[in-house]
Amino acid sequence: MIRLISILAGLFFTVALGWALILGVVGLAHDGLPTSAEKKFHEHPKELALASDGMFGKFDRQQLQRGFQVYKEVCANCHAIKLVAFRDLKALGYNEDEVKAVAKGYKVPAYNPGMGEMKTHDGTMADHFPPVVYAGQGSPPDLSLITKARHGGAAYVYSLLTGYQNPPADLPKENQPGAGLYYNPYFANLNIAMPKPLTSDGQVSYKDGTKATVDQMAQDVSAFLVWTAEPKLEKRHQTGWAVLGFLLFATILAYMAYRNVWADKKGH
């Protein structure tokens, strides 16, 4: 009885799916596989090698400081990094006075219950980077987590920053950038509202003497945004090696114990 019911249930699902399948195949024979210009012209991120890559990855603090400078002088006009606190900047190799000076340069909004109104105060070590008021259209995303929030991570950010170009000649009309949009094949739908932010070499002047080419600035700010997204990356890598080392040792001992215990039993 149960087998009869089960075979009927199986036929029920087969008919339901088979019918959908037939219609699907007919539709596919009629229309062909879906194609879109977005897929055709979209490009995967370029290669980007950072010091923080790989299982031994560590931050290059000089690069993080340069990246922070690019963020501060260029990106911060529109994009916030609200999840980062000023005190966190010490991890970039700044000393306490330098961090305090950076914080002081920001106005942090705070609600004043005594006055019943919002007011601002100079940033302190305890504050986070304040929200950025953006007057234009659209909503520039917060960049704190951006390298973890996009496929391709830092390489995506780097590619996007250096990927602005003229639309190819064979780009279909509906994919041409409209008013206020810019062609960038690394962006999901090819047209991004952000104007090219890194426009020319020397846009920032690095204190460590590194030549501020557009490519260099893009790499540096991508490295900085890896840090903002995963500030505990170095600690994670260090801890990981200690954990794997211990586990390897323990597992070898456990394996030897296993061989020992089973020595008198055949079949293993």
Added chain:
Amino acid sequence: MSFPWANEYQPQHPLMQWLDAKLPLPRLVYNAIGAGYPVPRNLNYFWNFGVLAGVCLVIQILTGVILAMHYAGNADLAFNSTEHIMRDVNWGWMLRYMHSNGASAFFVVVYIHIFRGFFYGSYKAPREMIWLLGVVIFLLMMATAFMGYVLPWGQMSFWGAQVITGLFSAIPLVGDALHTWLLGGFAPDNAALNRFFSLHFLLPFVILGVVILHIWALHIPGSSNPTGVEVKSESDTVPFHPYYTAKDGWGLGAFLLIYCAVVFFAPNALGHPDNYIPANPMQTPAHIVPEWYFWPFYAILRAFTQNFPLLGIPAKLLGVMGMFSAILVWFFLPWLDRSPVRSGHFRPTFRKFYWLLVIDVAVLGYCGGSPAEEPFVIISQIAAIYYFLHFLVVLPIVSSIEQPEPLPFSITEAVLGSDQAASLAPAE
């Protein structure tokens, strides 16, 4: 339960004797996972995965309880409190990565455990109850994992919750009312997040309870084994301790090596980047996909693209029925597969269909993680048809017409060969 030759617990120390007389908890442990539990001597490494699943559950509960101390179950705070854990809480990043990857590890281990059961016929008499409880555990795991994924309140959290809770609205007549009642609103919001948090904290302990029943039910017939031949004599078994504690011990080490390599060196590899974007009800992600362990069932859900011919059952309802039936059918497995032979080693026809099922589920998984467009829809329809046919039609028919290969006389014979086994056999 147990076999007559099982070791008896004999406490030596007066304190243990006193404890045994008042509350024989050490005796329970001794008989469950100690020297008092005789286990077939021929278990292969696929039998390690039950213990590993238990370890995963413990990892999830321990890390989860600590995470809950720092998490804020509020739609305005949830995302930032998760990042607070990642940035400000001591070792918070490690706890969270252990927990999020622990869910994946738990499912890897449990899927291997389930497919072990499929191949070796572990669901067959006298072990039906173990199997049924196992399916209950799996369903509870799915509910728990789904709600856990909602808690960080990222984009995939929100839209995953939107899609999955939306399934309830497919139920005829009461669907919409039920959907609103379950969510506490018309869309996932603070009310839904709060009840998900509450249930996500509760359900693991329910799982723990069912796991205890699962193990209890296991100890009545005892463990199955790769030959599927029942234990006949003492030479067929070894005491769980030290033999299988040693084997599980090194298996656990190997498992933890892989798990920790992922936790410390690729902690976001199994997640979706969109979940690092705060939930935004006004912006739908390009592709809404659940976590990888739901992909095969998600593919089945999306394979039903047309209303049922003539009857006009809506496609959405069919999808919901199909997705739930894909798991519910496992409850009937002990009665669908009627072959008296348990192990796939001795079932040539069954074995072929088994591997077809493994490939089929992998294909479904791949389609479930891909965008809902051709050719993935057509492929998942073909794969879903086979999935249902396998359990509902193939297994009942194969098990009644198949000629199984000859079975070994006993486990001992399977391990040692018939000559040595004869010398070990008890005089009759």
